[in-house]
Amino acid sequence: MRARWRRLLSNVVVALCAGAVLLALVPLALVLFYVVTQGISSLSVAFFTEMPKPVGEAGGGMSNAIVGSLMVTGLGALFAIPVGVMSGIYASEYAGSRLASLVRFAADTLNGVPSIVIGVFVYGIAVLPFRQFTALAGGVALGVMMIPLIMRTTEELLLLVPPTLREGALALGATRARAVFTVIVPAALPGIITGILLALSRIAGETAPLLFTSFNNRFFSTDPTQPISTLTVQIYTYAISPYADWHRQAWAGALVLVSIVLLFSLLARFATARMERLQRGQ
């Protein structure tokens, strides 16, 4: 009797958990549904090739914003990759040292800082002193957000490299630097690249840190010392406006943005799977 009641309870809980999964999938489906249906109907060649039209006139596109987003994300990666990878190397090579624990703590902290706060910070150090909103400042803001992700994946993956590789290299007379850069890092490279791609996918969708750094630009620009238009900020501007044409473009922009983010994510997933296979092969 009691056993039946317990089994019933267990089945109920199992059903509830499955229900939770379905419940979470509902908003996912809804969001993707709207983004895809609304976005596709507004996508056109013009969207990718034209610049915004003056306020109130229908038409135009987001060519400057798409390029701008790629550029700012690229600048961020340029800044974040060396810092992230190098500090990751330090944290794995000197794992027991105080600096290593400190940098790990700092990375975890930085990872949790709200993106708007990072925007405020970068405004103070990169915009105000130079009295200019720049794509570069936007890149710095995005880069700061990428650093902890890249650093932690680099560190963890370097620690996973079998010690035999290192011992072999050192036995052949390599200095530590040479051993690390020519043997250990290349061994972990697929995973490091995965980490970078994941960081890129996370950061490509950011809006808040760009509001006060890269600002916005009506015109097409690839000048790092000038404000630049970005997909995310443009979507925001259009979304809160009253113009129906802008709303349509916002959905199209959202579709493009989600596609870019998914592309990076899928690339990263492909690399992780590959890497797991490599690791298991050993």
Next chain:
Amino acid sequence: MNSFSRIVLGTLVTVGLAIGLGGCGGTDGGQAGTSAQINGAGATFPNPIYSKWFAEYNRLRPDVRINYQPQGSGAGIRQLTSRTVFFGASDQPMNDAQLAAAPGPILHLPTVLGAVVPVYNLAGVSAELKFTGPLLADIVLGKVTKWDDPAIAEHNPGVTLPDMAITFVHRSDGSGTTFVWADYLSKISPEFKATVGADSSLRWPVGIGGKGNEGVAGMVSQTPGSLGYIELVYALQNNIPAGAVQNSAGTFVKATIDSVTAAAAGAAADMPQDFRVSITNPPGQDAYPIASFTWILLYEHPDDRAQARVMVDFMKWALTDGQPHARELGYAPLPKTVVDMELKALDKIAVQ
């Protein structure tokens, strides 16, 4: 490394190089001075005409790119004072304290005349509603809370007003449009003046906030039963019904180019040297009571003289050839006397 990593690394490097080289190719600043990008920020009130002007001007002179970002008058003043933009734009003139805090003397240059209109979203009501100043103040203060309140019905006989709560939509950002609206309400309602006051950022007793004229227009369009205040052109471009407001002569006036021009008549005749003037609640039978000039703000002695030259040329164009575009959109062109004064004032800006 394996081939996959090689491919990905190669792609990243190529993209990075492309962006880097593209950046070098696209630089305008250091060249022979023929092309310029000038950044400005400020009011959303004139954004429709400014975006039209800058696009037109760029068509006429492709080497000049004036990048204007509508962020609100407050942002315009702030960014100009911190010199993170070259020019600002505001519908609220800078007060003496703000001018003193700026690193150099600033010129206020009126560009067009516009109107702030009360807009609303009432499904069954197609007629144009009439509001008196005190009524608007009461709504904003939260004293009149329903659309079928007798205070509203009194001025709108024959209109069936629904039993719906009024949702007041105001600006969540620092706004010159807010200043114009509040300036008018302060003039006709001592209670409003004492409780809320007139500035670009206010403590509203009731309501929800939208960002920019666009945000308020968007919220009103999407919120049945709402009442907001936006610049006339936003109401026209988005087919949002706007109400008529009673002026100081007692007539209910719609915001039109003519009624706005009438509102500026007195000020045009008597314009102060620094162009800082308020034209809300003016005398005159046909004057629209909530109208305003909007200004572009420029330093008299800017650091970048080349950019100053470009801006002065632009202003001269805007004050002459640009005015018809304003009329097309729904802004009132500047009175001739003001234009003449301004063209002379532009000489104050150091361009060498």
Next chain:
Amino acid sequence: MPTRPPAASRDELLFRAGTGAFALLLIGIVAAIGVELFKESRLSIREFGWHFWLTDIWDPVAGEFGARPFIWGTLYSSILALMISTPIALGIAIYISELAPQWQRRPLVFLTELLAAIPSIVYGLWGIFVLAPFVRSLQLATPEWMRDIPLFSGPPLGVGMLSAALILSIMVIPFSSSVTREVLKAVPQAQREAAYALGATRWEAIRMAMFYARTGIVGAVMLGFGRALGETMAVTMVIGNSPQIAWSLYAPQYTMSAVLANEFTEATSDLYLHALVEIGLVLFVITLIVNVVSRSFIWSMGGQGSSRFRWLRQAAGARA
């Protein structure tokens, strides 16, 4: 573990200094954020002191700044989001790690990470045009007597606390669930086998695993809380941006991150700017504390354990 060479050669020193410099840079950045925030909020701290957090009045005209409505909005929305998301996140984590057949695992993990990958601005866009009107019709459908309860009172706007909390919970779910999944993986299989050997039902075995992992689960939930605290764009687009303290789920309110996004570029006076930065400073400190505490909970549970790619997976959900 890498072994230390017997004597520090010059190359060794160069290598250590070189990589160490970047590590210092990272640490420096974090420190700089704290310093910069503190420096740029001095005026406000000096002017208002503790009253800043106890006053309701946010009046830029009069120069009076009180941030209590923003703390209220942030906490209310985040706690509400936590209440909605935690059962769902736990349910998903339990299902994926304990109940799902092998073939379901990968696709489900992919789908939850997809939820995390959608940028906040896209959620905001969807929130304005789909969720808010839905909440509005929900409000219109509530019976009269319910509308008198303070929790459900207010005009049907669509934008408000409920919309914000719903969007936040959607964004937090994949995050808490993936960390919970990792935490559950750290429960030794032997424990589960012992439970089953004693005749436990599935639920009872799960309950035992959850009890074992309880600190880790609390940590995972707290991490989700930290994420919700800092979320900006999606919230500011659906919360109504009205600095008021209200219990009603339908009332428009304001959060710390939203006010920063809206008012930062235009704070016309130094005091105004410093007041805003002070809000940023507090946001920074609060999220720091929440993150540190939650991480200590997670790690006290069982070290690095099984999660080689913990950071990869965490990275998938780790953005504010």
